[in-house]
Amino acid sequence: MGLPNASEDLSSEMEVDAFRRLFPLRYFERHLTESIRPDARPLRKARDTTIALGAVASADGSALAKIGSTTMLAAIKMEVMTPSLESPDEGCIAIDFHMPPICSPIVRPGRPAEAAPVLSKQLSDTITSSGMINLKELSLVSGKAAWMAYLDIYCLDADGALFDAALLSAVAAFSHLKIPVVSLDYDGKIVIMSEEQKEENSETKPVNKEKRKLTLSTIPFSLTCILHKSYILADPTAEEESIMETLVTVVLDSSGQLVSLYKPGGSVLVYTSAVQDCVALTRQRVKELQNILDDAISGMEID
C-alpha cells in the first residue's frame, strides 16, 4: 500500500501469487471493484455452512459447525450442583472457548491465544442476553440441586468469522442436549440413573422424567461483516480479516431482536446506513441458519 506506483509497474509482469503476498490490500481492492472476492463469492454472501449434531458421543449434547473451513466443535456436559442462595431455583451455564495450536498458525503451543478469553466472554454475554435458555428449567430441586451446564467450544480450524461459527455450534449443541435422568436416593442426594435402573423401574423415582429437553425460546444467530471503504463483505476468511481490520458482528435472535452489535474499534467509521445494511444482511443470514439448524435437527430425529 505504501508504494502504489511501484506496484502499478510491477503488477503487469508479476505472478498473481506473488502480487497477492506483496500487495494484499491492492489485490483485494482489485477484486472488490469487480464485486467479487478471491474465493469467487459475491461480496455479501456467506460461505457454505453445515451442522452435524451429536459429534461427541460421551457428551450430553454436542455439535460440529462448519462455516467454510472454520470448524467449531461444541460439547455440553451436565453436572449437578447446589444452586446459589440468591437464585435457589436456577441452574447455571459455564462457557469456555478453546483455541488449541492446531487451529491456526497464529496460535503457538504453550502460549494461549489472546482471542480465546475475549471470545468466550462474548459468547456467554450473547447467550445470556438473548435469553435463549431459561435458567429455571435447569433446576431440579429448588434450593437443593440444579444443573450446571459446562459448554466447551473447541476451535479446530480458525479461518475467520470465529464468533459466528462458535455461536452456531453452541446453539446447535444446546438444541441437541438431552438432560440425563436423575433420581433422589434415600439420603436426599441426586444420583444419575443408569440405563438398567430405568428399565428395572426400581424403588427410586426419576426426578426429571418428562423434561429431558430444554425449550430454546429465541435462538441467536450472528453474522460478521468486514467494512472496507464503502464495501461490506459478509463472513470474512482469516486472510480477509488480517488485511482489512474493521469488523462488525451483528447478533439477531429468531424474533428479530438485536442481541448484540459488536464493533471493537477499526479504522473505518460506521454510519447509520452501514449499520442498517449489516442488520439487513444478518436478517437474511438468520433465516438461512435457522433452516440449516432445523434440517440438522429433523435429520437427527429420523435416525
Place this chain on the structure above:
Amino acid sequence: MEIDRADGRTPNQLRPLSCSRNILHRAHGSASWSQGDTKVLAAVYGPKAGTKKNENPEKACIEVIWKPKTGQIGKPEREFEMILKRTLQSICILTVNPNTTTSIIVQVVHDDGALLPCAINAACAALVDAGIPMKHLAVAICCCVAETGYVILDPTKLEEQKMKAFAYLVFPNSILSVLPEVSSPAKGEPVEHGIITSITHGAMSVDDYFLCLERGRAASAKLSDFLRRSLQSQFSGNSSKAG
C-alpha cells in the same frame, strides 16, 4: 415514558465530569477521568523500543493493561483490554513511530457504572498528555434501554443492572482543523456521527439501538466539548485541575 432516576437526573443528563491530566510524575502521560463516582486513572508509557513479540516494522504497537480495583484480572477485563486496544489503535496515527510499543495502563479507582466508556475517555486524555500523535479524539458514552423503550444516558451501576439492555458507544470528536476535509463515506453525515466502537449487552429492538445512537451522538458532542475545553485550559500554561 418518563423515568425517575435515583439521583434526580433527567434521562439525557450526564453525571458531573472531571478530568485532570499530568498527575503522575514518572509516566510519559497520565490522566484521571471521572463521571460521578466512576473514576479511572490512565497512564501512558512510550513510545518505547518494542520488545514485545507482536511488534510490527510498519506500525506502532499499542498494549493496554487493565488493573481492576481489587482482585485478579479475569475474562471481563481481558475483553475490556482488547476493546480499548482496538479503539485506541483506530484513533492513533500508528505509522509515525513504527517498531515501537506504547503501553497504556488503566487503573480502576471506583466503578459506579459506565466503566468502559470512562476508561476510554481517560485513556484518550492520557494519550494527549503524552503527546502521542492521534487522528482525532474518541468520546465514549453509555446508553441504557429500559423495558418500555426509553433511553437514559450515563447510568450508575444500579441503573445498569436494572435495565434490560445497554450499549457502549464510542464516537470521534468533531475535527476543527485547517487540513482539507476528510472524505466521509456516507453522504451528508458528519464524521463525528461515525461509530468507532459499539458494544451492547442485553436484547433490544433494532429501533431502540438507533435511538441509542441518536442520543449518544447528541451527548458525545457535549462530552467532546468538555474534553476539548479541559485539554486546552491545561495546555495554556494553567496546570491546575480542570473542573
